[in-house]
Amino acid sequence: MKFTRQRYQSGSLTKEKRKAGPAVWIFRWRENAPDGRVNRKVVVGTVEQFPTKTAARKATEASRQRTPQCL
Numbered sequence: 001m002k003f004t005r006q007r008y009q010s011g012s013l014t015k016e017k018r019k020a021g022p023a024v025w026i027f028r029w030r031e032n033a034p035d036g037r038v039n040r041k042v043v044v045g046t047v048e049q050f051p052t053k054t055a056a057r058k059a060t061e062a063s064r065q066r067t068p069q070c071l
Helices: 053-059 061-066
Strands: 012-016 024-033 036-046
Touching: 012 053, 024 053, 036 053, 053 061
Parallel strands: none
Antiparallel strands: 012 024, 024 036
């Protein structure tokens, strides 16, 4: 019997270009659902609002703490 351990991660933060307007920061994570894993994403803000990745990561702290379990 093979046991799989539960893994935790803090999600990923990427910058995406838009056709119109400034680029935006996207926060992505994965959750367990009754029917399998679900990929989630949310727009954190524009590059004008958060010029550095560190600033955007700090803005995601509240949402990362609300997510009960990121896998």
